[in-house]
Amino acid sequence: MISRIDLRGRTLSRRELLDALPRAEVDVETAAVTVAPILADVRAHGAAALRDLAERFDGVRPVHLRVPAEEIRAAVDGLDPDVRAAIDETIVRVRTVHAAQRPADFTVDLGPGAQVRQRWLPVRRVGLYVPGGLAVYPSSVIMNVVAAQEAGVGSLAVASPPQKDSGGLPNATILATCALLGVDEVYAVGGAQAVAMFAYGADGTDEVDGAVLCEPVDVVTGPGNVYVAAAKRLVRGVVGIDSEAGPTEIAILADGTADAVHVAADLISQAEHDPLAAAVLVTPSAELAGAVAAKLGDRAPSTPHSARVLTSLSGPQSAIVLVDDLDAGLEVVNAYGAEHLEIQTADAAGVADRVTSAGAIFVGPYSPVSLGDYMAGSNHVLPTGGCAHFTSGLGVHSFLRAVQVIEYDATALDEVADRIVAFAEAEGLPAHGEAVRARF
Incomplete structure (x- = not known):
């Protein structure tokens, strides 16, 4: 065997x-050839393309692409009590670990009036993909959502494939988990088209409040098949991604x-x-x-x-x-x-x-x-295919950016002015030096 x-x-x-x-x-490269037209279709045609692609790949045409809030809330009532207890316990443990992951801001004083600070800022909005093929992954909802929440992300959207036996809604346990985490923006969209929706947004309206379906996000995370990995590769640069999970x-x-x-x-x-x-x-x-x-x-x-x-x-x-x-x-x-x-x-x-x-x-x-x-309590969204040599698993850090804040006063700048000018001259960029000299 x-x-x-x-x-x-x-x-x-x-x-x-x-x-x-x-x-x-x-073979992500070969899959990318198949995926590229899907991304272009969603980018050009928004909601209409998402419905057509759901019918093509998932065998169902969703009535609602954005899942109605009442359906998300109702899914909790249908949970088996033991499953509910397991989900609740997992949320507590994962949140406890991830709350400790957030890096600390710092300030360095290089001399009187010379200060560099570093702040960690969350991204504005994230799109979290939860697969729904060979298995159902409410645990992946928890891993993605809790890490983003603990990072301080203000806007979260989840996408998971529509199911034929659920009337075009995502799996009920996934919806219930979203509800328990306080996530009310959930889309019945699967595969590469979900990645495209997150990256480019989806023009058009749905029956839910007549609102525009999905605004673009800054980061897309979550596991998936080779087509999801290919889609993430193609939108990298438009948005950030966690990894091309294999x-x-x-x-x-x-x-x-x-x-x-x-x-x-x-x-x-x-x-x-x-x-x-x-x-x-x-x-x-x-x-x-x-x-x-x-x-x-x-x-x-x-x-x-x-x-x-x-x-x-x-x-x-x-x-x-x-x-x-x-x-x-x-x-x-x-x-x-x-x-x-x-x-x-x-x-x-x-x-x-x-x-x-x-x-x-x-x-x-x-x-x-x-x-x-x-x-x-650890995160189960992890690097595959040898990527652990150079990248980490999903965590609070996946949704944060380090921003450096530089603040010098006149005396502190004057102290290093001649050296800045020397550097600028050595690099053939004299205007850099002039930008300093102009202050004195």
Whole structure:
């Protein structure tokens, strides 16, 4: 079922190691060719295009593109009490963690009358996309909305695909979660067209108060399929984006002390998301590798989404990687840069401290990725495809801008005037120096 890659006894360069490791193949560039006309259609025709595209891709023509407020409120009444309790608890935990993320403003005095301040300012408006394809993700509503709210964003809009069995409305649990978070601007719009609506706005009116549908946003966040990723790539520069999220992935670094049942269950839990999901075990223990492979063979065929799981586990993006020791394993996982990295070793905390590239690190046998997906308090919108080498997961910082404020008085400027002029002359920009001299 799952392939093996044996790196024992081999000394590989970074490039050779990257080439040897499994990774999902996602062709965003090809998807962008398909997506570009969709973006142009929404930009040119607004609400009319959004309805046509919903009918084409979602099989339903929404009566309301903007979901009526009463439908959002009513969705809460239909929630299962246990689900409501889970959502409420997740909101509390995620809000507690994200409230601590906001960076502090600072002031630096470089001398009398010479001061530089830095302020963190939220963006004006954000568009938050919540997918609705193979699974329903109210948890993604929480992760996106709470981070933006804790950043101080004043205007939030959520989009999620219309559902045929919901009369063209988004999934009811998603609507209920929006209501519990105080979000009343929700659109029944999916896929690349939702990204276009957020980036360009949507001209035209809807039956809801006769209002213009959607004003442009400053930042678009949220996971999605390859077409959503392609759309985000194409609108980058018009708006900010969090990342071009690819298929989910889990890597587990484990030694012989790990429980094979736990490891197999965690690999299956991520494979459940998507046939392209990546599940990778890195271990120096051949015994553990064999035991995990056996448990996967036992459990995967009987899991409710077995077809999806089996496709994921048997794909080129998933593997058991055998290494000489934990040092070699750390080299592998740091090169891989997993979205989710579990450490299941004898000294899990110490090993975790040596990880340099991962979207989120889950330490020890009782910190599974499933905890982070819902209830840990951390954000589950994380970099995929190796992007953890250079970017972070979603958080309060995703919705903030650092603005520097410079304030010098005449004495402080005069003190550095000659050096500014010297710099300006050296760079062949004499008017820069004259701008200083003119003040004296």
